[in-house]
Structures are given as C-alpha cells and as structure tokens.
Amino acid sequence: MINYLVVDYKLSEVSFYGISNSNRPQGRSQALIRNSQHTTVVFAFAWSLFYLHDRWRVGFVALILASLVGVNRVYVGVHYPIDIIGAVxxxxxxxxxxxxxxxxxxxxASLCIHIENRLRTALFRAL
Structure with a gap:
C-alpha cells in the first residue's frame, strides 16, 4: 500500500497550466490549478483499501470518507472543485x-531481498 501512496503523492504535484487564470481561493493568486494533496493521499488510501479488502463495504466507506475530505477542501476555500477532480x-x-x-x-523487490540476504550472510561470515 505504501507504493501506491508514494506514486499518488508525487502525481498530486502535477499542475494544470492554462485551465484557469482566476485568483485562487482565499486570495492566493496563482494562474495554475494545483491538485489537493490532502485529497490525493486520502483517495490513495481509499483505492488501496477498495482493492485489498474482499469486502466492498470497506472500500465504499473509504471512498465516501475521501470524498468528504475533497468537499471539505472546497468548503474551506483552499481549492476549487477542479482541484479535487484532478486529485481524484x-x-x-x-x-x-x-x-x-x-x-x-x-x-x-524479491531480487533486492535476495541480494540483501547474500550480503548479510557474507558480512557475518567475515566477522
């Protein structure tokens, strides 16, 4: 699940230029749309839970909670709805x-673990 989160967090830094020239919410003036990193990380958890659990209810609840985070970011005024859509x-x-x-x-990962085990064995034999 950590792999999903790292990739999703990096993808949340992608910005969309030229979509909006308006001022940012709360007086932040930037001419680009920034994805909500809060929403991206929470949805990364939600997608992972939806995939990893056999029960669809856990994933569904996680997606609802992640959606509430996105709605909250718009309600508080730090993001536009397009930022949340980009984050999702x-x-x-x-x-x-x-x-x-x-x-x-x-x-x-298996290859790295195998190499680590061989190096560890060689190191302990040398001691």
Missing part, C-alpha cells in the same frame, strides 16, 4: 499504474 484522477492514475506494474515491482 491523479490518485486513480497512480493506483492503476502501480497495480499494472505490480508483477515487475514484486520481482524487483
């Missing part, structure tokens, strides 16, 4: 990309 899209893109590459990631 970025988290879903991150989740699906890690999910699609899970075989390669697991093989690489």
């Amino acid at each position: 899209g970025a988290s879903l893109l991150g989740f699906t990309s890690v999910y699609a590459a899970r075989g390669t990631v697991m093989n690489f």
Whole structure:
C-alpha cells in the first residue's frame, strides 16, 4: 500500500497550466490549478483499501470518507472543485499504474531481498 501512496503523492504535484487564470481561493493568486494533496493521499488510501479488502463495504466507506475530505477542501476555500477532480484522477492514475506494474515491482523487490540476504550472510561470515 505504501507504493501506491508514494506514486499518488508525487502525481498530486502535477499542475494544470492554462485551465484557469482566476485568483485562487482565499486570495492566493496563482494562474495554475494545483491538485489537493490532502485529497490525493486520502483517495490513495481509499483505492488501496477498495482493492485489498474482499469486502466492498470497506472500500465504499473509504471512498465516501475521501470524498468528504475533497468537499471539505472546497468548503474551506483552499481549492476549487477542479482541484479535487484532478486529485481524484491523479490518485486513480497512480493506483492503476502501480497495480499494472505490480508483477515487475514484486520481482524487483524479491531480487533486492535476495541480494540483501547474500550480503548479510557474507558480512557475518567475515566477522
């Protein structure tokens, strides 16, 4: 689940230029739309829980709670709705990309663990 979160957090830093030239909520003047990192991270948890648990209810509740975080960010005035939509899209893109590459990631992790075990064994023999 950590792999999903790292990828999703990095994707949340993607900005969309040229979509909006208006001032940011709460007087923040930037001519770009920034995805909500709060919403991206919470949705990363939600997608992961939705996938990892056999029961659909856990994932559904997680998605509802993540949606409430997004609504709260708009209500408080720190993001526009398009920021939240971008955050949901970025988290879903991150989740699906890690999910699609899970075989390669697991093989690489197994190789790293094997190398670490061999190095540890060699180090303890030298001592």
